[in-house]
Amino acid sequence: AQSVSQHNHHVILSEAASLELGCNYSYGGTVNLFWYVQYPGQHLQLLLKYFSGDPLVKGIKGFEAEFIKSKFSFNLRKPSVQWSDTAEYFCAVILTGGGNKLTFGTGTQLKVEL
Amino acid sequence: DGGITQSPKYLFRKEGQNVTLSCEQNLNHDAMYWYRQDPGQGLRLIYYSQIVNDFQKGDIAEGYSVSREKKESFPLTVTSAQKNPTAFYLCASSIGTSEQFFGPGTRLTVL
Numbered sequence: 001a002q003s004v005s006q007h008n009h010h011v012i013l014s015e016a017a018s019l020e021l022g023c024n025y026s027y028g029g030t031v032n033l034f035w036y037v038q039y040p041g042q043h044l045q046l047l048l049k050y051f052s053g054d055p056l057v058k059g060i061k062g063f064e065a066e067f068i069k070s071k072f073s074f075n076l077r078k079p080s081v082q083w084s085d086t087a088e089y090f091c092a093v094i095l096t097g098g099g100n101k102l103t104f105g106t107g108t109q110l111k112v113e114l
Numbered sequence: 115d116g117g118i119t120q121s122p123k124y125l126f127r128k129e130g131q132n133v134t135l136s137c138e139q140n141l142n143h144d145a146m147y148w149y150r151q152d153p154g155q156g157l158r159l160i161y162y163s164q165i166v167n168d169f170q171k172g173d174i175a176e177g178y179s180v181s182r183e184k185k186e187s188f189p190l191t192v193t194s195a196q197k198n199p200t201a202f203y204l205c206a207s208s209i210g211t212s213e214q215f216f217g218p219g220t221r222l223t224v225l
Contacts (some may be wrong), residue, residue: 009154032211040119044157044216090156094211100145100164101172102214106156 002027006105013081014113021076021108023091033074034092034102035065040106044090050074062083086112117141118217120205125222127192127199135190135220137205146188147214150174151202160203163188191224200224 007022025031035047048059055067065076074091091105118139127133139146145164149157159172163182177196182188187208192199202221206214 006156036216043218046213046215049213074218096126096211100147100162100208100211101159102147104149104156104158106154 001094002095002103003101004091004105006089006091006108008108009106010109010111012111012113015079015083017112018087019076019078019081019110021089021091021110023074023076023105025072025074025093025103026089027072027093027095030096032094033065033067033097034094035059035063035074035076036090036092036104037087038107039087039089047076047089079111081110083112083114086110118205118207118215120203120217120220122220123219127222127224129224130194132191132193133222135192135203135205135222137188137190137208138186139188139205139215139217139219140186141207141215142185143207143209143215144185145208145210146182147206147208148172148178148180148188149188149204149206150175151204151219157204160190 003026005024033050037043037047038044050057050067058064063078067074089108092102094102119142137185148160150165151157158174160178161180163169179191204219205217
């Protein structure tokens with residue numbers, strides 16, 4: 001079955017530390033890839049997306065992600081986190097041409113300490 | 115303002131009752147979705163609809179039902195057959211396989 005794995009369930013960092021959250025998927029075809037963020041008490045919102053082209057994509061608030069096709073990975077990075085980045089982060093994958101089913105990973109709860 | 119609205123924000127239900135969660139969008143999106151969010155499990159797809167008067171089961175459709183009579187609306191009914199309905203329910207919409215836009219969610223608690 002198709003699946004999305006997020007390896008880190010809880011991450012605690014100090015402000016200014018670098019962040020990398022792992023995401024791997026098991027689809028065999030062409031995919032669209034997303035990272036969503038859910039800040040406390042807020043809507044789930046899109047952080048960044050990859051459809052095609054440059055595998056290094058930049059999103060909002062200084063986040064970026066790299067699509068490595070050979071590794072079926074789409075890891076999220078940020079060079080220097082802020083306290084306001086405290087949130088839950090979800091990786092999601094959709095198989096193009098396979099309907100509109102978006103499959104989410106289980107999420108990573110990030111806490112940034114001052 | 116374009117967006118997705120869900121109501122109510124909080125909903126309490128007694129065991130054995132059916133309840134209906136509302137989802138409305140004014141983004142003119144063809145596709146709409148219902149997800150269930152539980153701690154540590156991410157979002158799981160309940161039902162989705164790619165066009166009016168058509169919908170498909172997602173990964174956890176048992177105990178739920180939907181309708182799509184209008185493009186703007188995609189209500190979800192949680193039936194008494196759903197064994198563990200207490201959860202946070204999110205509605206979303208999209209254009210095809212592009213990004214999905216999410217509503218603020220409804221937290222359902224079964225008493």
